[in-house]
Amino acid sequence: MSKVNVGIIGFGTVGSGTVEALIENREIISNRAGTDVIIRKIADLDIKTKREVVVARELLTTRAMDVIEDPEIHIVVELIGGVKAAKEYILKAMEGGKHVVTANKALLAEQGQEIYQTADRYGGSLAFEASVGGGIPIIRALRSGLSANRIKTVMGILNGTSNYILTRMPQEGEPYNKVVQDAVDLGLAEDPPTLDVDGTDAAHKLAILISIAFGSPASFEEIYREGISSLTPDDIRFARELGYCIKLLAISRVRDGRLEARVHPAMIPRDHILANVNGAYNAIYLDGDLVGPNLYYGLGAGKKPTASAVVSDIIDLARHIRSETDVIMPPLAHFNPHDKGLLIRPMEELSSEYYLRVSALDKPGVLSTIAGILADQQISISSVIQKERETGGPVPVVMLTHEALECNVQKAVSLIDQLDVVMDKTVMIRVEKR
Amino acid sequence: MSKVNVGIIGFGTVGSGTVEALIENREIISNRAGTDVIIRKIADLDIKTKREVVVARELLTTRAMDVIEDPEIHIVVELIGGVKAAKEYILKAMEGGKHVVTANKALLAEQGQEIYQTADRYGGSLAFEASVGGGIPIIRALRSGLSANRIKTVMGILNGTSNYILTRMPQEGEPYNKVVQDAVDLGLAEDPPTLDVDGTDAAHKLAILISIAFGSPASFEEIYREGISSLTPDDIRFARELGYCIKLLAISRVRDGRLEARVHPAMIPRDHILANVNGAYNAIYLDGDLVGPNLYYGLGAGKKPTASAVVSDIIDLARHIRSETDVIMPPLAHFNPHDKGLLIRPMEELSSEYYLRVSALDKPGVLSTIAGILADQQISISSVIQKERETGGPVPVVMLTHEALECNVQKAVSLIDQLDVVMDKTVMIRVEKR
Numbered sequence: 001m002s003k004v005n006v007g008i009i010g011f012g013t014v015g016s017g018t019v020e021a022l023i024e025n026r027e028i029i030s031n032r033a034g035t036d037v038i039i040r041k042i043a044d045l046d047i048k049t050k051r052e053v054v055v056a057r058e059l060l061t062t063r064a065m066d067v068i069e070d071p072e073i074h075i076v077v078e079l080i081g082g083v084k085a086a087k088e089y090i091l092k093a094m095e096g097g098k099h100v101v102t103a104n105k106a107l108l109a110e111q112g113q114e115i116y117q118t119a120d121r122y123g124g125s126l127a128f129e130a131s132v133g134g135g136i137p138i139i140r141a142l143r144s145g146l147s148a149n150r151i152k153t154v155m156g157i158l159n160g161t162s163n164y165i166l167t168r169m170p171q172e173g174e175p176y177n178k179v180v181q182d183a184v185d186l187g188l189a190e191d192p193p194t195l196d197v198d199g200t201d202a203a204h205k206l207a208i209l210i211s212i213a214f215g216s217p218a219s220f221e222e223i224y225r226e227g228i229s230s231l232t233p234d235d236i237r238f239a240r241e242l243g244y245c246i247k248l249l250a251i252s253r254v255r256d257g258r259l260e261a262r263v264h265p266a267m268i269p270r271d272h273i274l275a276n277v278n279g280a281y282n283a284i285y286l287d288g289d290l291v292g293p294n295l296y297y298g299l300g301a302g303k304k305p306t307a308s309a310v311v312s313d314i315i316d317l318a319r320h321i322r323s324e325t326d327v328i329m330p331p332l333a334h335f336n337p338h339d340k341g342l343l344i345r346p347m348e349e350l351s352s353e354y355y356l357r358v359s360a361l362d363k364p365g366v367l368s369t370i371a372g373i374l375a376d377q378q379i380s381i382s383s384v385i386q387k388e389r390e391t392g393g394p395v396p397v398v399m400l401t402h403e404a405l406e407c408n409v410q411k412a413v414s415l416i417d418q419l420d421v422v423m424d425k426t427v428m429i430r431v432e433k434r
Numbered sequence: 435m436s437k438v439n440v441g442i443i444g445f446g447t448v449g450s451g452t453v454e455a456l457i458e459n460r461e462i463i464s465n466r467a468g469t470d471v472i473i474r475k476i477a478d479l480d481i482k483t484k485r486e487v488v489v490a491r492e493l494l495t496t497r498a499m500d501v502i503e504d505p506e507i508h509i510v511v512e513l514i515g516g517v518k519a520a521k522e523y524i525l526k527a528m529e530g531g532k533h534v535v536t537a538n539k540a541l542l543a544e545q546g547q548e549i550y551q552t553a554d555r556y557g558g559s560l561a562f563e564a565s566v567g568g569g570i571p572i573i574r575a576l577r578s579g580l581s582a583n584r585i586k587t588v589m590g591i592l593n594g595t596s597n598y599i600l601t602r603m604p605q606e607g608e609p610y611n612k613v614v615q616d617a618v619d620l621g622l623a624e625d626p627p628t629l630d631v632d633g634t635d636a637a638h639k640l641a642i643l644i645s646i647a648f649g650s651p652a653s654f655e656e657i658y659r660e661g662i663s664s665l666t667p668d669d670i671r672f673a674r675e676l677g678y679c680i681k682l683l684a685i686s687r688v689r690d691g692r693l694e695a696r697v698h699p700a701m702i703p704r705d706h707i708l709a710n711v712n713g714a715y716n717a718i719y720l721d722g723d724l725v726g727p728n729l730y731y732g733l734g735a736g737k738k739p740t741a742s743a744v745v746s747d748i749i750d751l752a753r754h755i756r757s758e759t760d761v762i763m764p765p766l767a768h769f770n771p772h773d774k775g776l777l778i779r780p781m782e783e784l785s786s787e788y789y790l791r792v793s794a795l796d797k798p799g800v801l802s803t804i805a806g807i808l809a810d811q812q813i814s815i816s817s818v819i820q821k822e823r824e825t826g827g828p829v830p831v832v833m834l835t836h837e838a839l840e841c842n843v844q845k846a847v848s849l850i851d852q853l854d855v856v857m858d859k860t861v862m863i864r865v866e867k868r
Contacts, residue, residue: 021582025584028649031649032581129579135725135726135728137574137579137580140571140574140575140578141571141575144746144749144750145563145575145743145746146571146746147463147745147746148741148744148748149459149742149746150462215462271710273710276705277707283729288569289459289738290451290738290739290745291569291570291732291733291739291742291743292732292733292736292738292739293731293732293733294569294570294731295729295730295731295732296729297707297727298726298727299725299726304724304725307582308580308724308725309579309725310582311581311724312578312579312581312582315578315582
């Protein structure tokens with residue numbers, strides 16, 4: 001095969017980044033693929049608006065089916081995002097014998113099983129490096145570089161927007177809403193950045209990582225989600241005083257034969273390798289039975305990093321098409337067919353250390369009442385910070401607990417919040433040390 | 435192909451780790467390879483000494499050629515290390531049509547071109563993930579995950595032993611020799627750990643990374659090498675005062691069409707992502723034109739992490755053998771045949787910032803004499819630390835320079851060291867900020 005033809009559906013930010021990369025790095029791409037990689041068609045509803053990259057008019061079409069049905073096209077690249085139309089196009093392309101590259105995390109997280117199985121049925125390849133961690137080749141690390149390992153833990157900073165917000169808050173002591181607005185103004189976040197800050201985007205990516213790392217078809221809906229909007233500069237300051245920083249973490253870990261799967265703000269020690277992951281960067285920390293702890297770090301989004309992943313997928317597929325081989329690694333390679341997969345442990349059964357910040361009136365006996373409620377729920381305290389009294393107003397009572405059960409902590413917090421002397425909802429942040 | 439047969443040459447630490455992994459994780463390995471992966475023969479000069487892993491007596495042989503000539507064996511795994519015998523075995527195996535997996539960094543760094551070309555000639559695969567960074571899948575990241583990128587910078591902590599030593603020195607303020615002896619006593623380093631601490635091991639690994647990252651056949655001998663043995667706890671303390679830490683870095687960077695290639699102690703800012711890489715860990719930092727900055731982190735040596743890489747290579751090859759395909763990615767895929775490769779820039783032409791520690795008698799005019807010598811060489815100073823006088827003895831004069839030329843700094847240091855008031859060799863450490 002002297003050339004491999006690519007058709008692209010979606011000419012937005014990632015689409016035009018992909019086209020630009022295929023044109024600008026054409027020589028090294030052909031070298032590495034062992035064949036010319038040619039853009040044959042680009043479909044988008046809007047083919048009028050000017051893009052930064054210039055392409056020949058005749059490559060453009062408004063009909064996705066023009067790409068899917070073109071018999072000369074070997075690889076269909078889906079970059080429109082969203083679930084419904086993208087799914088339809090991908091399934092049609094697979095049925096037509098195309099190889100598919102996608103960056104669509106929502107689709108894979110919510111309906112990945114059907115997509116993987118369809119790819120398997122029609123014998124096509126499905127490559128989706130860009131769906132998690134932007135340009136970081138984390139999907140390949142799990143599917144190939146670490147394939148000898150039983151993975152025990154996956155823990156990641158998977159959303160750049162929320163990491164940018166959490167990085168800026170402690171530096172500048174600014175409240176959450178102000179920093180979010182700045183991120184939107186700078187073009188770093190959607191307006192409003194709901195799916196970024198409420199944990200949905202990170203949970204989508206975690207669902208994909210779980211399916212590969214643990215060979216277990218995780219459903220996105222089963223992943224516990226909690227966003228960063230209730231965090232205050234105070235919490236970030238207290239965390240720092242205690243030797244921690246706060247990150248929005250996506251965590252999955254095998255424990256006692258079941259899988260933890262959760263996205264929430266977490267405190268990690270300041271010398272943890274994830275603690276220096278700042279700004280819009282992402283990082284994925286893994287632990288495997290052979291390899292031990294591993295970390296992968298890079299820009300988690302953006303036109304060029306995402307194009308890096310999409311085009312690297314295209315090169316890998318082109319190498320296969322060129323040598324006219326079958327699919328080497330079926331999409332389901334990491335699923336054990338004899339295995340229903342690991343069950344996800346309900347959040348109430350989580351065992352963790354906790355940070356609690358109670359807003360209480362500074363009256364005699366308040367700390368002892370709170371401590372009593374915690375003791376009743378088998379929660380023991382490892383350290384307390386109580387700040388000086390502000391005349392009249394509530395004072396923050398900050399506590400770190402030893403390991404305790406989530407259900408007990410939830411119960412204790414709800415009892416504490418019913419006390420007359422407690423003036424605001426108690427903030428609870430889980431602590432991750434490993 | 436219902437099973438893939440593996441023959442292993444070398445039953446030492448990595449060899450027995452590989453055998454153990456193939457046995458213990460057999461089920462997941464077969465699942466992911468899509469075929470059974472069977473150990474058919476293990477060759478070692480010593481087959482008497484008991485290993486931690488138990489294997490059937492009839493698998494063992496003292497003759498490497500029994501492995502290489504076995505027609506049932508698909509994959510030959512070379513794990514004896516060293517250059518001469520290993521090269522002979524690998525070339526023979528390739529000539530016999532075997533696929534080869536090796537962890538041999540010295541061989542690939544010193545004679546990689548011949549090995550790569552032989553693999554190419556006979557159409558076999560050559561996999562060498564374990565040769566750099568232990569279990570970190572950095573070779574795959576470069577060859578596959580980042581294949582769309584023009585790589586601009588590779589910068590790594592590639593030797594765990596020296597990183598362990600540098601991590602312990604500032605924590606405990608212990609002198610170099612004491613920490614090295616502890617590392618040897620703990621089994622973390624060879625006795626003496628010469629190739630680890632003099633930069634040879636890191637330079638071997640850098641030569642391999644350069645050949646892939648830049649598609650340029652770097653010769654190991656061309657890489658500038660400087661070890662860590664002249665560093666003192668004082669330097670580490672001063673670096674910290676200035677906001678830096680000291681790491682043994684392997685650095686390669688394209689600048690003005692030529693390649694920097696060097697291994698030496700370097701100061702990096704304490705908030706640099708490489709600064710938290712401590713103990714026996716390795717990390718590789720990359721910058722690509724699309725992906726931007728990337729980091730890969732994990733254990734750089736040891737039985738299990740190295741076995742993780744070796745077995746992951748075996749799984750990838752088994753996937754190919756099973757589907758009876760040609761080599762998908764030839765060993766030379768990242769070399770541009772029309773290109774002689776980038777020339778390596780001579781060290782004297784390096785432009786960098788520098789840390790200098792001069793041991794001078796505390797007499798009037800000393801600082802001005804030193805500053806004068808620097809000024810004569812076009813070197814300007816960005817900060818100075820001069821410590822209080824100790825009666826009689828020399829005092830350290832610590833300086834950070836702005837960007838200067840290596841040849842000028844070398845000249846200035848040699849002039850400074852000739853001064854009567856200078857009592858000891860001046861310590862010079864390059865500063866890396868990116």
